[in-house]
Amino acid sequence: MGKVHGMSGQEELPEMETTDVSDLQLIYSVRDTLVEVTLGVRENYDELVRYLHPKRNPSAEEFAALVTTLRGLSGAVSYIDPAHHDALLFALSRLSLWNYATVVMDALLELIVSLAVSNGMYIDWCLEMLVKHFVPPIYLFDFLKETNGIEKKNKVLSRVHAALEQISDLVPLAPLRLSPIVVQKMPKSCKMSEPEIVMYVENMLRLESGAIGEIVGGTMLPALVDRLIELDVGIGWDGNLQEDVKCIFELELEEIAEFADEDENIFNMSTTDMLNRNNLQGNKVAEQLDSLIVLIFLHLESCQSSGRIAEVFDILLKSFERTVLNAYKSKFTQFVMFYACALDPEGCGVKFAMVLTEMFGSDVNPPITRMSAVAYLASYLSRAKFLSSALVASVIQRLVDWCFSYCMLHDVDMNPQAHQVFYSGCQAIMYLLCFRMRSLVDVPRLRMQLIKMPLEPMLKHKLSPLKVCLPSVVEEFLRQAKAARLFMTSESFVFNDLLESDLSKAFGGTDRLDMFFPFDPCLLKKSQSYLKPHFVHWSRVRTTYDTNDNDEDSDSGSEASDDDFVDGNAKDSIDDDMIMGVEAGLDFDADLNKMSITPKSMKYGFVTQMERGMRMPTRI
Known part of the structure; x- marks a missing residue:
């Protein structure tokens, strides 16, 4: 033998x-x-x-x-x-x-x-x-x-x-x-090595996609999301969040490697990002989380190939609502949802945006859930390269109409703590337009839709959202709005004495939602490589004040492609039929749209600080 x-x-x-x-x-x-x-x-x-x-x-x-x-x-x-x-x-x-x-x-x-x-x-x-x-x-x-x-x-x-x-x-x-x-x-991360946890999760995902997956899948995936969150919250920033939120318009991580030899660019990197990136180097918990997220990414790709992505997405969506949405500053777990949407933009991608929009607008949900939902929504629509401009415009329309209706029902003075949901909606709108304004105003019908939105009366209301929202977002939004001639009344907004970071902190409360945009660049090395083709970095955004655009990238007289807001990357254009199809498929309240007004012409005034060429935040 x-x-x-x-x-x-x-x-x-x-x-x-x-x-x-x-x-x-x-x-x-x-x-x-x-x-x-x-x-x-x-x-x-x-x-x-x-x-x-x-x-x-x-x-x-x-x-x-x-x-x-x-x-x-x-x-x-x-x-x-x-x-x-x-x-x-x-x-x-x-x-x-x-x-x-x-x-x-x-x-x-x-x-x-x-x-x-x-x-x-x-x-x-x-x-x-x-x-x-x-x-x-x-x-x-x-x-x-x-x-x-x-x-x-x-x-x-x-x-x-x-x-x-x-x-x-x-x-x-x-x-x-x-x-x-x-x-x-399921192995506890503190007791088992990364290879052990990874192999165990491989088998969980094999069960989910196997013959009995229809029965056990509803348990396997939520359990994995719960484990990701456990690992996620175990990665601390050691109190590195900046207190001075006025100084967060800096270079994003993607460019640190690109310009590693140029000191002036390295110095633009925020203290937060340097510390955060250094914290993750050699961090065993972060490495485990990175490996597990990649496993789920690969599983999602398999589900997409086999026609199961919608079914699996519905399970993940329920788990997201239960576990991730209200997790205190979840750093990376939410990118599982982002990647699932990237694999199926017209199905999962649109559905995720609509679910978040409904969650924000529903009075049934508690304020913290609504604030978190709109933060996710703004960050998702800003960063997702695969979403159409028509979809973005439609969601912005709903957010603006809700905020404007809120103004009409609350004819009161500014109170950051009493109206947190309203201020979170206003901040989401401005943040989203910082990323997407150029792609909207370059398309005539979307520009007209944007101009007709009641943005100006909402911003000038006695609730004073421009005083309360994150100053860096307000400044970048106003700079782009000026360049796009978005407001045209005869009066001037006077904002130079309205930018108070203490008010922003009061609006954010103890959870500091004033700094929470959950799809900021992913710092996990392996996961980032999967996300990169679908992700918009601020450095690649074409702003309305950018004068170095190559107009030859777009055909005159036609709508801009969805990638046109990414400078030099307008490769995969989406035709008019697709954009119109997505927009037509969205079920929006016609009564809300009737509330839109066309602002009167004006000369728009701005503070000196806004002319300094500041950049959008690495992390907010």
Whole structure:
């Protein structure tokens, strides 16, 4: 008999030698041994249990005895009684498929399946035995990096998942019992290494996309999102958020690598981003989170290829609403939603925007949820390269109409704490227009739609949103509005004495939502590479005051493409039919649209500070 796969990592074995004992005789012998224990006779039983104890480099005889015992037990599972055979069950629980050749794997799995089917009391034990094999013993991880190790991994895991599906077919309630077991056994990040957690999550996602995914998928994905949030909040910024929010218009991280040799650009990098990026270097929790997010990205790509992206997105959306939306400054987990939307812009992408819009506008939701929803909405529409200008204009219309209606119903003076939802809506509108104004005003019909919105009366209302919202956002918005001639009344706005960061902090409250735009650039290295093709960095935005545009990128007389707000990247244009189709498909309240007015012409005045060429924030 050749070497067995034990600690040595050997795998191949010759055929088992045949014996004169038939399968039926073997089963009868094991059955009698199990029955004898109930009568107080343990000699044969103790010997049988000894065959099951795992051994380092077992001999050929020990190996043969192990396989024979497993096969005999498979035919006598109805005689296994936990009251008398606890030693047997304990010995079986210590066997690992990872340590044996395929002949032992198949014998052990046959026993597990037979035991699960024979008696309902063993279902959980059998499922836990299988889930245990999602991750190999720690000493095998280096071996699994080799060619033979990869082959070993495939052999073990394919058999484990086949056994789970077989049990689910034979015991219909098994998947419902499996879900909580998988979630409960998920490794804790503080106790297991990154490879262990990653392999376990790989198996969770394999379950979700497998034959029983329809039953367990609703549990696997939310559990993974919960784990991402746990890791996410474990990555602290060590109090690095800037207090001076007036100075956050700086160069984004994408350009730090690009201009690493140019000191003047490096000095534009904010203290916050330098500290945050340094904190993530060598941060084990961040590395684990990065790897898990990439796994989910790859899973989403697979779902998109198989036509399941909408189904999976609905599960993720519910999990987002329950877990992520109100998580205190979630840093990276939300990019799972962003990437799902990027894979299906016209379906998931539009749906996410509409859900967030409805959440903001619904009085049923608590203020903190509405404020968070509109922050997500503004950040998402600003950063998502794959969304049409028509969709963006339609959402802005709804936000402006809601804020203007709020002004008409609240003819009161400024109060940051009493009207937080209103101010969050105004800030979202201005932030969004900082990114998207150029792409809207370059399209005649969208420019006209923007001009007709009641932006001016909303901003000049006694509630004074320009005093309360984040000064850096207000200044950039006003600078672009001036260049775009967005307001044309005979009066001038006077803003130079209205920019008070203390009021902005009061509006943000203890949660500092004044600095919360959740789709700011992702700092996780591996995840960022997936997001980059779909993500808008501020440095690439074409502003209304940018005089270095290449007009040849656009055809005169036609609508701008969705990528035209990204300087020099107008490659994948969206035709008029697609834009009109998206806009026509949105169900907006016609009564709200009637509230739009066309502002009168005016000369627009601005403060000196706004002329300094400040940049949009790296993180807000």
